[in-house]
Amino acid sequence: MTVKNQAKNTALYALENRRIVAVVPAAGIGSRMQADKPKQYLTIQAKTILEHSLNVLLSHPVNFDQIILAVAPNDPYLSELPFLANPRICVINGGETRADSVLNGLKQIAITENTWVMVHDAARPCLTHADIDKLLAIKDPNGAILAIPAVDTIKRATNQRQIQQTEDRNQIWLAQTPQFFPVDLLRNALQTALQQGLSITDEASAMEFAGFQPHLVTGRTDNIKITRPEDLALAEFYLSKQK
Ligand code: CTP
Numbered sequence: 001m002t003v004k005n006q007a008k009n010t011a012l013y014a015l016e017n018r019r020i021v022a023v024v025p026a027a028g029i030g031s032r033m034q035a036d037k038p039k040q041y042l043t044i045q046a047k048t049i050l051e052h053s054l055n056v057l058l059s060h061p062v063n064f065d066q067i068i069l070a071v072a073p074n075d076p077y078l079s080e081l082p083f084l085a086n087p088r089i090c091v092i093n094g095g096e097t098r099a100d101s102v103l104n105g106l107k108q109i110a111i112t113e114n115t116w117v118m119v120h121d122a123a124r125p126c127l128t129h130a131d132i133d134k135l136l137a138i139k140d141p142n143g144a145i146l147a148i149p150a151v152d153t154i155k156r157a158t159n160q161r162q163i164q165q166t167e168d169r170n171q172i173w174l175a176q177t178p179q180f181f182p183v184d185l186l187r188n189a190l191q192t193a194l195q196q197g198l199s200i201t202d203e204a205s206a207m208e209f210a211g212f213q214p215h216l217v218t219g220r221t222d223n224i225k226i227t228r229p230e231d232l233a234l235a236e237f238y239l240s241k242q243k
């Protein structure tokens with residue numbers, strides 16, 4: 001049996017009745033944002049970016065059983081936010097890297113064979129319920145992620161920043177979150193990848209290293225990850241259009 005077949009052969013999950021938990025990594029410092037606090041605590045339309053992101057999950061009709069929020073240890077900003085009182089939100093300490101934060105979150109989940117996790121960046125406040133629904137509709141036991149097909153021409157660079165070659169754009173996708181996997185598979189994959197010192201910037205890459213081929217689901221270009229100062233105005237515009 002090849003490793004790739006593993007997910008298919010363990011497809012014993014009753015996909016219709018699975019329990020769904022969310023993990024929201026929010027323990028970053030937002031260095032590229034250059035603000036006076038981590039970007040998830042900046043405000044758009046009177047709410048923090050973190051609140052916008054959590055609200056999309058909290059208000060989705062498929063009840064996320066639990067939403068595990070990974071924040072920096074001794075985070076001074078969190079206690080001011082009203083959603084803390086929500087019994088579905090469980091706050092835990094994040095880790096050094098995003099992958100560590102997510103893994104800490106996964107360790108909080110009581111694993112049954114039928115539990116899936118949706119991991120969503122705190123820094124993506126413009127997610128829509130329709131996008132969550134598209135992910136939930138995928139019945140691939142390898143899991144699925146939101147992504148958008150590349151529209152720009154893609155160049156591979158040399159170390160001297162000269163163009164080595166042009167990639168085939170038709171095969172390039174830009175990964176977003178949420179990313180959606182069986183908890184047990186993702187936890188093992190992330191743990192193994194981190195132990196091997198691999199650089200893991202999303203959940204799918206850990207799954208790929210473990211031999212799985214997660215499904216790509218076409219997302220929306222407005223599901224931006226707020227990263228640099230100019231992204232704030234864009235997110236504000238997108239959020240105002242969604243109302
Ligand atoms: N994140 C996390 N734990 C870390 C690092 C990042 O939970 N150790 C979270 C961030 O809070 C964010 C998401 O992972 O919600 C995506 O990461 P990114 O956009 O890179 O945020 P930052 O790491 O905060 O920003 P930067 O890389 O510019 O410092």
Ligand code: MG
Pocket residue numbers: 028
């Ligand atoms: Mg980062």
